[in-house]
Amino acid sequence: MDLRGSATGFRYVLSIVDHHTRFIQLVPLRDKSANRELRAFVDHYVTLFGPPDHLHIDNGLEFSSDEWRSLLEALQVEHSFSVAYHPQSNGVVERTNRTVKDALAVLARQAPLQWPTHLFAVRIALNSAIHRAVGDQPLYLLLGRMALFGKGLTNRQTVDPDLSLARLADARRLAVEVSRKMRETNKAHYDQAARTSGPYEEGALVLGKIQGNRGPLGDHWLGPCSVQKRLGPVSYNVLDLRPPYRTVRVHANQMRP
Numbered sequence: 001m002d003l004r005g006s007a008t009g010f011r012y013v014l015s016i017v018d019h020h021t022r023f024i025q026l027v028p029l030r031d032k033s034a035n036r037e038l039r040a041f042v043d044h045y046v047t048l049f050g051p052p053d054h055l056h057i058d059n060g061l062e063f064s065s066d067e068w069r070s071l072l073e074a075l076q077v078e079h080s081f082s083v084a085y086h087p088q089s090n091g092v093v094e095r096t097n098r099t100v101k102d103a104l105a106v107l108a109r110q111a112p113l114q115w116p117t118h119l120f121a122v123r124i125a126l127n128s129a130i131h132r133a134v135g136d137q138p139l140y141l142l143l144g145r146m147a148l149f150g151k152g153l154t155n156r157q158t159v160d161p162d163l164s165l166a167r168l169a170d171a172r173r174l175a176v177e178v179s180r181k182m183r184e185t186n187k188a189h190y191d192q193a194a195r196t197s198g199p200y201e202e203g204a205l206v207l208g209k210i211q212g213n214r215g216p217l218g219d220h221w222l223g224p225c226s227v228q229k230r231l232g233p234v235s236y237n238v239l240d241l242r243p244p245y246r247t248v249r250v251h252a253n254q255m256r257p
Contacts, residue, residue: 001097002032003104007113014040015100017093018052021141022131024096026123028116034065042071049142051075058082058093059249080232081249092133099126200227200236200255208238209254221256222248 001013010028014037017024025048027040055072057063059082072079100122107118127139128147139147200206207223225238234252239245 001100003101003115004112006116008116010116013100013119014044015093015097016041016045017096018138018142019056019092020134021138022092022096022134023138023142024100024123024126026100026119028119032060032062034062034067037062038067038071046075051077053078055079056082081235096126199230199252202227202229204257206238206255206257208240208248208250209256225255 001015003011003013005011006028009030012029012032014027014029014032015024016027025045027044029036029040055077057068057079062068063081103122103125104115104118107121108115124139124147128137130136131138134141137147139145204227205224206227207221208225210220210222222240224241226241228237228239228247230236231249235249236252236255237247237249238255239247
């Protein structure tokens with residue numbers, strides 16, 4: 001997440017979202033080099049919660065480095081990449097980032113260069129709020145303990161351990177069901193607004209939609225391109241057959257025969 005530079009030298013935020021619980025970890029960074037992002041991931045996530053089974057990563061070059069590849073192989077973490085200029089392919093993180101930016105904009109309105117001082121307050125606020133995608137507190141679903149902030153001198157709770165474990169199991173099952181229904185609803189809405197073509201075979205000739213700054217009279221489509229590899233159900237590596245012969249990762253609805 002790219003924010004403005006701060007008085008303490010921080011400019012970026014690494015956001016890591018657990019897909020099952022929607023728990024978010026936010027780490028301020030001074031730069032987004034591969035080594036800096038890797039150390040933040042290890043120090044602020046892996047050492048706290050262990051390695052994830054699967055990691056869906058932003059399309060940034062820093063995540064395609066040999067260091068990242070070696071780490072994920074050593075931790076036996078499967079990984080996939082989102083598609084550039086296609087925020088829907090990493091929608092959970094994109095929506096979370098928008099929420100974080102909006103919250104920081106409000107909290108740091110009087111002193112924008114001090115936004116890092118508010119970052120962890122935003123994190124606990126999001127993790128202790130009821131998330132509509134899972135129907136419970138992300139912090140509770142992850143750790144099994146409700147985050148309660150009483151007005152008195154103590155926040156201690158007296159609970160029956162057996163009932164707490166049963167409630168946690170029920171809450172986690174419900175979170176899976178609510179998340180599944182949310183994904184189905186979002187997919188249905190997206191499918192109504194976008195016509196996804198394909199699938200494409202390797203070697204097929206296609207055109208790819210040009211993203212970013214193409215100029216007012218520039219072409220809308222890149223190509224001809226050759227499909228090099230199918231990366232997932234809707235993402236492909238395609239080779240532009242015109243110099244300088246670049247290979248790009250594109251979504252199926254950014255392609256046409």
